[in-house]
Amino acid sequence: MINIILFGPPGSGKGTQAQILVDKYGLEHISTGDLFRYNLKHNTDLGKEARTYIDKGELVPDNVTINMLKQRVEESPEAEGFIFDGFPRTIAQAEALMKLMEVENTQINALIKLEVSREAIVERLLERGKTSGRSDDQNETTISKRIDVYLDETSPVFDYYQNLDKSYGVNGLGTIEEIANRLHAVIDHLYAIQRETIEKG
Numbered sequence: 001m002i003n004i005i006l007f008g009p010p011g012s013g014k015g016t017q018a019q020i021l022v023d024k025y026g027l028e029h030i031s032t033g034d035l036f037r038y039n040l041k042h043n044t045d046l047g048k049e050a051r052t053y054i055d056k057g058e059l060v061p062d063n064v065t066i067n068m069l070k071q072r073v074e075e076s077p078e079a080e081g082f083i084f085d086g087f088p089r090t091i092a093q094a095e096a097l098m099k100l101m102e103v104e105n106t107q108i109n110a111l112i113k114l115e116v117s118r119e120a121i122v123e124r125l126l127e128r129g130k131t132s133g134r135s136d137d138q139n140e141t142t143i144s145k146r147i148d149v150y151l152d153e154t155s156p157v158f159d160y161y162q163n164l165d166k167s168y169g170v171n172g173l174g175t176i177e178e179i180a181n182r183l184h185a186v187i188d189h190l191y192a193i194q195r196e197t198i199e200k201g
């Protein structure tokens with residue numbers, strides 16, 4: 001079982017790349033952003049609570065997000081491993097994920113960050129906003145706020161996993177295929193390490 005956190009600022013291509021990784025490695029993709037959007041669309045209580053934060057480009061409170069994530073993981077007891085996309089976004093979430101993985105008798109193998117400049121992100125998000133129907137992609141103030149939140153609250157999560165020797169960075173610029181190949185190189189390496197560990201017994 002391999003569990004990966006796909007990390008990076010909003011608009012760095014996590015969702016697109018996660019989809020490719022799901023097809024290649026048979027991992028289960030969990031995007032907290034997608035889970036929130038599902039709840040917004042169906043106007044659930046969770047959706048109503050999350051909307052105020054999402055529309056402002058702020059993070060939904062940790063307790064709400066962590067409970068939602070736990071439930072989603074528990075819905076997939078047969079998974080071969082997970083790709084977490086958009087989670088964890090705070091140190092409290094990283095700690096909760098660590099505990100959850102322990103309870104599930106597994107661990108996070110790596111955090112992989114897609115590295116993209118601020119200018120490229122703003123451009124990509126505004127472009128995506130034309131077709132995604134996401135209100136938080138259409139307004140430059142909200143986009144800017146989301147990037148600030150990423151830098152202030154989320155980027156320390158990279159250091160958290162770096163201290164555990166689990167953080168990797170790949171260049172997030174280029175074609176979808178080029179970026180996917182860079183991710184495959186890292187993930188193939190993780191599987192190789194896992195095989196070696198199992199063989200050593």
Ligand code: AMP
Nearest residue numbers: 032033053054058059060065086087089
């Ligand atoms: P995303 O699709 O990952 O860019 O997420 C869209 C929005 O959902 C974010 O701007 C946050 O408001 C909210 N969100 C998604 N994931 C999280 C998370 N792990 N913690 C808090 N808020 C989140």
